[in-house]
Amino acid sequence: MAKTFKGRIIAPGTAKAKALVSHNGFNTLASYQMALMFKDKQVKCGDQNNNDLYKKPMIDKALCLPETIGSTTGGMILYAACALGKQPACMLFSKPIDSLAASGAILAANWTEAKMPVVDSLGEDFLNFVKDDMTITVDTDGTVTVE
Amino acid sequence: MILTKEQQALLDGEKGETMAKVMKTLVMYGDTFNAERMVPITSTYGHTVISFGIGAMKPVYELYEKLLLDNAVSQQKFSADPRPLDKNVPSSFLQDVVFKFMYNQQKRYEEQLDKLGIMSEDAYTCACYLPEVGNTPKRGDILSWAESSAVVYANSVLGARCNRNSGIIDMMGSVAGFVPEFGFLTDEGRKADWVVEIRTEKMPEAQLLGSAIGMKVLEKVPYIKGLDKWIGKELNDNACAYLKDFGAATASNGSVGLYHIENLTPEAVDYGEKLIGEGASVYVIDDAELDRVKNSYPCIWKDLDAKPKLCFMGCPHMTLQQLKDWTVRVEESLKIAGNKKVQIPTVFTSAPGVIREFKETEYATRLEATGIILSYICPLMYMNNPLSKKMPVITSSNKLRTYTSARFYLDDEILKMITKGVQ
Numbered sequence: 001m002a003k004t005f006k007g008r009i010i011a012p013g014t015a016k017a018k019a020l021v022s023h024n025g026f027n028t029l030a031s032y033q034m035a036l037m038f039k040d041k042q043v044k045c046g047d048q049n050n051n052d053l054y055k056k057p058m059i060d061k062a063l064c065l066p067e068t069i070g071s072t073t074g075g076m077i078l079y080a081a082c083a084l085g086k087q088p089a090c091m092l093f094s095k096p097i098d099s100l101a102a103s104g105a106i107l108a109a110n111w112t113e114a115k116m117p118v119v120d121s122l123g124e125d126f127l128n129f130v131k132d133d134m135t136i137t138v139d140t141d142g143t144v145t146v147e
Numbered sequence: 148m149i150l151t152k153e154q155q156a157l158l159d160g161e162k163g164e165t166m167a168k169v170m171k172t173l174v175m176y177g178d179t180f181n182a183e184r185m186v187p188i189t190s191t192y193g194h195t196v197i198s199f200g201i202g203a204m205k206p207v208y209e210l211y212e213k214l215l216l217d218n219a220v221s222q223q224k225f226s227a228d229p230r231p232l233d234k235n236v237p238s239s240f241l242q243d244v245v246f247k248f249m250y251n252q253q254k255r256y257e258e259q260l261d262k263l264g265i266m267s268e269d270a271y272t273c274a275c276y277l278p279e280v281g282n283t284p285k286r287g288d289i290l291s292w293a294e295s296s297a298v299v300y301a302n303s304v305l306g307a308r309c310n311r312n313s314g315i316i317d318m319m320g321s322v323a324g325f326v327p328e329f330g331f332l333t334d335e336g337r338k339a340d341w342v343v344e345i346r347t348e349k350m351p352e353a354q355l356l357g358s359a360i361g362m363k364v365l366e367k368v369p370y371i372k373g374l375d376k377w378i379g380k381e382l383n384d385n386a387c388a389y390l391k392d393f394g395a396a397t398a399s400n401g402s403v404g405l406y407h408i409e410n411l412t413p414e415a416v417d418y419g420e421k422l423i424g425e426g427a428s429v430y431v432i433d434d435a436e437l438d439r440v441k442n443s444y445p446c447i448w449k450d451l452d453a454k455p456k457l458c459f460m461g462c463p464h465m466t467l468q469q470l471k472d473w474t475v476r477v478e479e480s481l482k483i484a485g486n487k488k489v490q491i492p493t494v495f496t497s498a499p500g501v502i503r504e505f506k507e508t509e510y511a512t513r514l515e516a517t518g519i520i521l522s523y524i525c526p527l528m529y530m531n532n533p534l535s536k537k538m539p540v541i542t543s544s545n546k547l548r549t550y551t552s553a554r555f556y557l558d559d560e561i562l563k564m565i566t567k568g569v570q
Contacts, residue, residue: 075313
């Protein structure tokens with residue numbers, strides 16, 4: 001059964017993709033570093049502390065997460081991932097977005113051609129409901145449909 | 148967000164399309180956090196967290212190339228995080244090959260930093276606020292920094308005002324000369340959400356206490372009571388060195404950007420408990436709690452009994468006084484152990500300016516005699532090499548433990564291991 005959630009738009013756009021869910025904070029540097037360095041086409045998550053995502057392909061997925069954590073290079077990493085076309089299809093935050101993820105999303109929106117809608121404040125229910133491989137649709141008004 | 152005429156003109160393209168994009172980026176950043184205005188940066192110098200020319204980050208250097216091409220350079224000189232490579236630090240032939248591949252943009256990036264306005268050849272350190280480096284903001288200064296350990300130190304110990312910005316955003320603030328006013332730039336954003344009561348029977352180790360608090364309060368602001376009993380009521384060399392290491396652990400094990408220490412840090416001295424926000428939660432820390440936290444650290448070495456091959460100390464970079472104190476501690480411990488040199492290759496890291504001053508003291512030759520290597524390197528960047536990751540490396544830095552495979556030990560444990568050896 002489909003369920004919809006309404007959040008706040010950080011970077012506008014639409015997307016339709018399979019969900020990839022991290023229940024704990026997403027460490028941007030640890031997740032992307034090796035994949036970007038070794039040009040991994042699937043962009044597998046390199047964060048061994050993230051049991052939900054470790055070694056799973058992140059490219060073109062609807063990345064569902066509470067917030068990002070870790071190094072303040074996080075925004076720069078996300079920007080670089082977008083500039084290299086290695087970004088997820090969208091990023092969907094259950095909590096209000098943190099300053100590092102916001103920086104990455106905003107840098108990507110202004111300085112790259114990548115299309116990566118970002119929506120935050122979707123609520124705890126969103127993260128409890130969504131599971132890996134469910135289909136996610138993001139609308140221009142920040143509505144996220146999970147089915 | 149309400150912009151001044153000057154800011155609006157920049158956004159409208161008065162100084163070109165690139166500068167307009169810089170402003171748009173900062174405005175969007177501020178809007179996300181409900182900032183109502185931009186405020187001028189008032190610190191003398193900036194600081195950028197990006198100090199590495201890593202191949203995979205080419206888009207960053209291309210963006211900086213664009214800034215330079217369109218003359219969108221920093222309005223203030225700045226320091227940068229430590230360099231990623233130093234030939235003095237032990238590494239294998241294969242590690243060196245990987246380092247060469249990993250950091251193949253280093254020369255290009257340092258040339259860009261020269262043009263963008265780096266303070267000097269020696270301005271590469273995470274502890275830019277140390278007096279020997281010369282980038283020490285004044286109380287109330289507005290900063291555009293990103294290095295987490297420097298931001299938390301500047302906010303908490305110096306009373307400056309800076310958000311936990313991201314790399315690139317730090318530089319864009321310095322280029323525009325403005326930052327959006329939200330979070331730690333506001334009085335309200337500097338109020339404490341947590342009260343932490345220290346009830347230990349002995350002095351808590353800075354790196355462990357910071358870790359415990361960071362893991363508990365995450366991005367919130369803690370007001371810490373009972374620590375002045377151990378580190379005093381004066382911001383002297385020892386207290387500042389303690390707070391440097393403590394803060395780095397809060398920022399990396401959680402994402403703390405500001406803390407207040409009762410009777411010690413400037414705002415806590417001036418305003419006391421008025422800084423504690425309504426409904427603040429309480430966290431009591433005793434020796435058992437610190438033991439629990441330390442025992443919770445995972446170790447990702449393949450062989451947990453492996454003999455350490457390298458020890459890093461100085462993340463964040465050590466102060467001049469720390470280098471002197473550790474020289475004496477290592478000498479004394481070697482004497483007790485009956486050894487002349489350290490038994491595990493050990494690297495102490497510090498800022499180039501601090502190293503230069505240290506070399507002028509009698510301690511420099513004494514430290515060299517113990518076999519310890521002194522370097523300006525960033526240990527994190529050394530450990531990012533996949534071959535380094537496989538090495539059994541030990542450290543007393545909780546930041547290094549958090550971001551790499553390095554194994555954490557307390558100062559006394561490390562001292563014993565490097566001077567007596569590990570069987």
